Amino acid sequence: MPDTLALRGAVCPSVGHGLERRALCETSRMSEVGRRYLQELIIAELAVSPGFDPAQEVESRVGFLVDQLTSSGARGYVLGISGGVDSSTAGRLCQLAVERVRAQGGDARFVAMRLPYGVQQDEADAQRALAFIQPDEVLTVDVKPASDAMRDSVLASGESFGERADFLHGNIKARQRMIAQYAVAGARGALVVGTDHAAEAVMGFFTKYGDGACDLTPLTGLTKRRVRALATELGADPGIVHKVPTADLETDTPGLPDEQAFGITYEDIDEFLEGGEVSAHAYEVIVSWHRRTVHKRAVPIAFAPGGGHAEPALV
Template sequence: MRKLDYERVTEKLTSFIQEKVDDSKASGVVIGVSGGIDSATTAYLAVKALGKERVLGLIMPYYQNRDIEDARLVCSSLGIEWEEINIKPIVDSFIAQLGFQPDKRSLGNIMARTRMVLLYAHANAKNYLVLGTSNRSEFLTGYFTKWGDGASDYAPLINLYKTEVWEIAKLLGVPERIIEKKPTAGLWEGQSDEEELGISYRLLDEILWRLVDLKMPKDEIAKELEVPIERVEYVDNLVKKSEHKRRLPVGPTF
């Protein structure tokens, strides 16, 4: 992986948040706090950049599990204002109007888009910006819901790989139990990011960095990392098939 000066990166991230909020004349930022590493790191960066008085955390569970406790821990540790909204009644009301029962992936997308609506409602009411929590690993592989958790005004972590976010989190003092927990999007009970992606974040990041940033040939990546070429091709396919999720809608030119 690339070698970063994480103290310098942290300074750049906080400056970025401060500049974007100031330039937009916003009063602060709102963040969806899930109890995971990405939202926790984003919240810690926002407080470092703006102060706790200008950061609002929204905890928006569908399932009642440990993630809620972890999200509360992040907000209370930072001393920020936070609200907890149970999205189950909202999501279930959507489903009741569909006329069919969505599969678990579609249900997860509805949950993510419901959270997006709530984030922007609070942002509009308070003249805040929505800070997204997507990292580069998820962005490049399309591991996010289009117009859901992929929707935000600014995404401070979007050019940092997941393994790099872990390092930033350690530097910021994010609670250890958040850093060490198994990554999950919380889209269904027992869901795990790495199981759903079909690859560990550490190997994924090593391949992505060489494939996307260094533009190395796939066979060379496989040889250097001592992995089957199929692993590299698998990641390359994730990037290619999710390209539409990384751009605004396009149409033909005339």
């Protein structure tokens, strides 16, 4: 008989271990108290605070970036700029941080990188973002040649991508972008900044070792609407703040909105993460994505001396 796990009134069967474990079972079978408790666990895991003051958040996150440069001895930051609100906000925070370091007598620069795959259809949005960020330097690297060459080399080995070809090629693009950023960061003695925040993290909506690979994430704990609030506080124009979020990795579905991929809205995700009530459908979708993508938020599973392995937590 399987073990059971009680979640404040919700008792669910547990099967297997690690990623196979279904201790939380189908949320439709959980009590309301259990569903609320699971929501609270996810909120705590992703460090979403109950209160939010945009001006205070800007100051604390710029301070965080300054402290990281001071403590690490790094000479600046590198970040890829897509034109969306996430990279625009993180980029402006980075620029403010390096300016503060220089004002204190230090030496730091921010390099904003444009990383198009060939010609980016919304290049005007990216240029608008750069005008807002006002980075010390802009570098452009076309990731198309490297991305296509890697895909072709893998296929030439005899591997077949099948129906997942476009999706897998999209992941290659994301990882080539991070390779470029780390190459520049290595040459400059700088750190690579990521744009992950709570609303993307809960859904696992990033490429593992692609845009999910970085040295630090100044937007951690923020919901999407809070990222937008920070962008507004920093002076971004409405076109940047309200640009439709899209990963834009797949050739067959260019510019596919994140919300279309999710099947729910960022408003649903934000409400869940800020402790509010959401529809049963939205709850199921969020919890399901969170479970399926646990491996993306965990460090690599390591061998444990004495046998077995360390298991990533479900929540």
